[in-house]
Amino acid sequence: MPTPHWQPFLIAAPLIAFTPGANQLLSLRNAVQQGAVDALVAVSGRLSAFLLLVLATAVGLGELLLTSEPVFTAVKWCGVAYLLYLGVAMHYRSRPVGTPDASGSPPRDVSSLRRTRGQLTRQEFTVALTNPKALLLFAALLPQFVDHAAGSVPAQLIALGLGYLVVEFAAAMVYTGVGGALNSFDMPPRTRRYLDRGTGVTMLAVAGGLAFARR
Structure with missing residues (x-):
């Protein structure tokens, strides 16, 4: 079986996975709002998107993103648009709506409204899939750890990608664990x-950074 260079990869992968990004911040926020279990279930959306990106890298589509300016630009602006949407939506959810009722009860708190696990999962999936930096990560990072003398390059890329998904899940568990601990307090x-x-402001900042990003 083709064997990639695992030792340096397992040093680099955690440094990347644990760095705060849009998906990790989303997991933290979801865990604070709805608990660690819901947030961790939603991570399956991110991992599904990353798996698609790994397979795309293995069949050579990642190289297309690295070399084609139009493709990169199209993916980039899809990511910018969705992050802007998330940022505005989160800002909206941070505002109470309605007016106090006759009993003097405060307006309904939109941020307290629970979303389904399916909604959270789709959100994680879309954030991961529309972020060109994620595909660039797999397209540019994984090939560095391939042993070209060991055999099939696509098989090694898939093995490395699956290894990264394990590390990414471990990082997500940390973020959701922290968010779940905060959720346990009566905030x-x-x-x-x-x-x-x-x-929401962070998502807008990430969108702004992505808008000016180059390959």
């Missing part, structure tokens, strides 16, 4: 709204 609605607002 007032205002604090949760501030968290949504802060995450």
Whole structure:
């Protein structure tokens, strides 16, 4: 069986996976809002998207993104648009809506409304799949650890990609664990709204950085 260079890969992969990014911040936020279990289930969306990117890299589509400016630009602006949408949506969710009722109860807190696990999973999937930096990561990083003397390059790329998914899941468990611990505290609605607002601003900042990114 073709054997890639695992030792240097297992040093580089955690450094990349544990670095805060759009998906990791999304997991943290989801865990704070709805608990670690819901957030961890949603991570399956991210891993599914990354698996597609790994397979795309193995069949040579990653090289197309690295060499084609139009393809990279199209994927980039899809990512920018979705991150902008998320940022604005989170800001909206950070605002209470309605007016106090006759009993004096406060307005409904939009940030406290629960979303289904399917909604969270689709959100993770879309963020991961529309981020060109994720495909660039697999297209540019994985080939560096391929042993060309060991046999099939596509098989090694898939093996390395699956290895990265394991590391990514471990990183997601850390982020969701931290978010779940925060969720266990009885945070007032205002604090949760501030968290949504802060995450939304971060998503907008990531979108801005991506808009000016080059290959």
